[in-house]
Amino acid sequence: MLGAANADSVHTISLRDDRLPNAYGLGRGPLHHLMFLPIASAMSARISLLERSGALDLRLRLLFRDVSAWLRYEITEPARAQQLRDAAERLEPDLGKNSNWYDLVLANLLARLRDFIDLRQDVRLLQQFSAGWACVGNAFRLQLHGQSPVHPAS
Numbered sequence: 001m002l003g004a005a006n007a008d009s010v011h012t013i014s015l016r017d018d019r020l021p022n023a024y025g026l027g028r029g030p031l032h033h034l035m036f037l038p039i040a041s042a043m044s045a046r047i048s049l050l051e052r053s054g055a056l057d058l059r060l061r062l063l064f065r066d067v068s069a070w071l072r073y074e075i076t077e078p079a080r081a082q083q084l085r086d087a088a089e090r091l092e093p094d095l096g097k098n099s100n101w102y103d104l105v106l107a108n109l110l111a112r113l114r115d116f117i118d119l120r121q122d123v124r125l126l127q128q129f130s131a132g133w134a135c136v137g138n139a140f141r142l143q144l145h146g147q148s149p150v151h152p153a154s
């Protein structure tokens with residue numbers, strides 16, 4: 001399931017949960033699924049690999065806890081998304097000739113996590129934008145049919 005609040009939980013992102021497409025506002029249409037699922041699937045595979053090898057450290061678990069909370073509470077401020085991206089970048093291993101397989105897997109996992117954060121933030125902002133236009137569209141349709149739109153009291 002996307003988002004275990006417990007830092008000891010490894011399967012923070014798992015595709016085994018049938019509720020995934022509708023959790024956290026992702027179920028607004030098939031296009032969202034096509035964008036999120038490949039990234040989540042790639043992340044899940046890397047998390048499992050790091051967990052089996054004992055290379056999934058507490059700092060990474062805490063980052064996933066923070067991302068899970070961000071997903072659950074529908075926070076849309078770009079600053080919070082940037083904070084999560086920055087936290088992922090701080091965990092980035094220094095890759096070089098002495099890097100091992102797990103360093104490469106971790107680097108890839110963190111890159112996919114940043115992609116996921118960016119994509120989710122973009123979708124949230126688009127949802128806010130489209131919600132505003134939906135109100136305009138509804139008012140326009142009412143006026144076309146000779147009705148007055150109801151304006152909320154100021």
